[in-house]
Amino acid sequence: MNDETELKKHRMFLALLLIVGLLAVWNIRLFWIQVVATRSFTGRGIDLLANSVIQRENGIVLDSGRGDFVDRNGDPLTGKELKVLTVFPVREEGSAGGRREESLNRIAEWMGIPGKEWHIFVRGLKSPEIWSESGRPVALTDSQAERIEALGLPDVRVMRYKQRYAQQQPASHVIGFIGQNPERIMEQFSGQIQKGELQLTSKIGNAGLEKTFDYWLQGIGATSVSLFTDGMKRPLPGLDVRMISPDNPYYPLKMVTTLNKGIQSHIEFQMERLGIAEGAVVVLDIRNADTVAMASRPSFHPGHVDPTEGHWSNRALKATVPGSIFKTVTAAAALEEKAVHPDETFECNGELGKYGFTCWKKGGHGHLTLEEGFAQSCNIVFAEAAKRIGAEKLEQYAQKLGLGTLVGWSGAVPGQADFRQWDGEEKGQVYHLSTDKRDEGALVQTAIGQRDVQVTPLQVANLVVSLYAQGKVLSPRIVQEIRFQNDRLHTSFPPRGLAPEGAAPISPDTAQRLLAWMKEVVDHGTGTALQAAKWPLAGKSGTAQLTLKNGKPGENHWFIGYGPADQPRYAVAVLVQNVPQGYGNKSVPLFKEVMDILAAP
Incomplete structure (x- = not known):
């Protein structure tokens, strides 16, 4: 019995030894295929596992x-x-x-x-x-x-x-x-x-x-x-x-x-054709402040950007000197505060008489009402009106109209408690913190959009929307909703108003009056060149004085407005930026081209 048991153990040992031997031979074979055989066939080593x-x-x-x-x-x-x-x-x-x-x-x-x-x-x-x-x-x-x-x-x-x-x-x-x-x-x-x-x-x-x-x-x-x-690179x-x-x-x-791709592309083409080196165009739906188009120059391609070089800069969201388009705010403040009687006239002889303050028109405009001063963009009329309004009130009305604050759509949405749609939007300002608001010289410069004043093209396009909304400031959207791939709704961003802290809307009467004054700018004021447009237009021009990087004098050229003037559909802001002094104003031609694009069927 013991001999038989020993014999079985011996057989089992031999069987295990045989299995181990076979496994060893198999591994040696795999090693030979992996390293040796491929060298002999191809002249160079090929790692079959890596190649697999x-x-x-x-x-x-x-x-x-x-x-x-x-x-x-x-x-x-x-x-x-x-x-x-x-x-x-x-x-x-x-x-x-x-x-x-x-x-x-x-x-x-x-x-x-x-x-x-x-x-x-x-x-x-x-x-x-x-x-x-x-x-x-x-x-x-x-x-x-x-x-x-x-x-x-x-x-x-x-x-x-x-x-x-x-x-x-x-x-x-x-x-x-x-x-x-x-x-x-x-x-x-x-x-x-x-x-x-x-x-x-x-x-x-x-x-x-x-x-x-x-x-x-x-x-x-x-x-x-x-x-x-396989290891020989065969499928x-x-x-x-x-x-x-x-x-x-x-x-x-x-x-x-909310963008319209066709309108966007046509506007970008026209900016290129007109040789706009720096600037921006903003087109908003005047009924709800949705962004229909937004273009910025200088151009860049998102696939060829070195983020460390800071080439990306959306000029439509960057604050810069507005010049006379800010007179819209000064006019709103003068009307709301009843600082100026509608029939009252001011005398412009080209100079204020102090602070070195002058009108853009040499020799002056003569006698003008506030309404006529708006159409002719008279600096003297608005300086006199600002002295009656005061710095504090002027700044308050700018805030009421959405300047000096972030106007882009923001709010709480699922997954994001404090969400802002716009990246890099700037607030701008009316006065710098260090400026003494009791300084009358600073006040009259502020009234015509100079000195410390800075606004973004998005803000001033939205200013036109606010006038159309009877003084209520809306918050421009750029994305209206998010959808799943199968088109089911995921998240929506409904239109909403903006309520600057401590500010109330201007009266509907003032808003309507300013819209009417914008028509007069095109009828017989500084925007008569726009009478050749496909639509009847309305707006306000602006030329801001500034110093260029090379130390030489330069200008920002603006035009803001709406069209068609009889049944408004779009609010537009155009900025041609950092133009050397003495060069032609391209903001009005660009505004016309943009409106003609919008007028196309």
């Missing part, structure tokens, strides 16, 4: 998964989908290699690619790449895509690629840009880093709407494509190209803006 996954590791991201912006009509502002040529590093030999070479030559011919350039690209591939020119993927026509797909090449595929920014990106200053920002990721998105949803190298919104709406824009994963090959049958996608019908989200 290299395509997946270096796959192409076709869609980052980030949410997109669309205009009010649903036309995309970002995320245009392109058909692109995707090439994978695959080796073909023998007759298959010859057919592949012939097919590649045909592709180059169809796409107009120089043969030498094309073959250098294909043979130099170490990872999958999209055919690009000047760093941008080349979009295929439908005909090109059909021809290429018909070839059936395993290493050349037509893919759908989502391009974040177009080559001629509309509303680029409004949209802003994305980029790496490890410090802000650590500060604001530490929770998402811990969950693995973000990395320090992830691209987030760094400016504009990309930044303010980043909370909703972050997607749930990218769509990528990989080609799986694995049935497991070659694999698409990896979140496949969620709700995400990414869509930010539905």
Whole structure:
């Protein structure tokens, strides 16, 4: 019995020894295939394990998964989908290699690619790449895509690629840009880093709407494509190209803006045509203050921005000297405080007689009422009116009309307790903190929009809206709602009014009177050139004196107003900034061009 037991143990030991031996031989064989055999066949070492996954590791991201912006009509502002040529590093030999070479030559011919350039690209591939020119993927026509797909090449595929920014990106200053920002990721998105949803190298919104709406824009994963090959870089049958996608019908989200893409693009074209080097245009729906268009110069492309150089600057949100358009505020204060009788006249002989204060018209305008002084933009009339109003009251009325405060849409929304739609919006000011408001010399300069006064184009366009709203100050929106990918509503941003602290609206009577005075500016005042526009227009001109960076005198040229004058639809502010003194005023021609665009069917 003992002998039989010992025999069984001996057999089991031999069996285990045999199994261990077989495993050892198997491992030696795998090692030989991994290191030795590949060297003898190819003359160089190939890591089969690394090569089995290299395509997946270096796959192409076709869609980052980030949410997109669309205009009010649903036309995309970002995320245009392109058909692109995707090439994978695959080796073909023998007759298959010859057919592949012939097919590649045909592709180059169809796409107009120089043969030498094309073959250098294909043979130099170490990872999958999209055919690009000047760093941008080349979009295929439908005909090109059909021809290429018909070839059936395993290493050349037509893919759908989502391009974040177009080559001629509309509303680029409004949209802003994305980029790496490890410090802000650590500060604001530490929770998402811990969950693995973000990395320090992830691209987030760094400016504009990309930044303010980043909370909703972050997607749930990218769509990528990989080609799986064996160690010889040959496609694995049935497991070659694999698409990896979140496949969620709700995400990414869509930010539905208030912009009109067509109007936006036409305005940007006209600014370029007129040679506007610096400035801004703001178009608001006069009924609810929604932003129809917003353009800024100098231009920039969001795909070619170094965030450390600070090239992005939306001039429509930056405060600068307004000049005579501020007389609208002074007139409102004079009417509300009954500081000036409607029939009262002032004498303008070109000079105030002190402070070195003069009128823009040499020799003066003669006798003018406040209404006539508004149409002719007489400095003397408004200086005299301001002396009766006083500095404190003048500043109060500026605040009542939405100046000296942030006017852009803000409020509590789900996920964001104190949310502001606009990035980088400035408050502006009427008086600097250090200015003595008892100084009459400072007061008369302030009354005509000089000295310390600074406003943004968004604020003064909204000032026109406020007059149309009978003195009620609204808060301009740029995004009206957020929708899921299947178009179900996610979040809405309803129109709302702005109530500056301690301020009450001006009276409807004063608001209506100022709107009527703006018509007179075009009828027989400083804006008569606008009579050639497609619509009857109304507004107020302004020329602000300033000092340029080179120390020489310069000007800001403004025009604010509305149209059509008989049935108002749009409020517009135009700024041509930092113009050397003596150059022609381009704000009126630009205002006309903008209104003609809006008048087009």
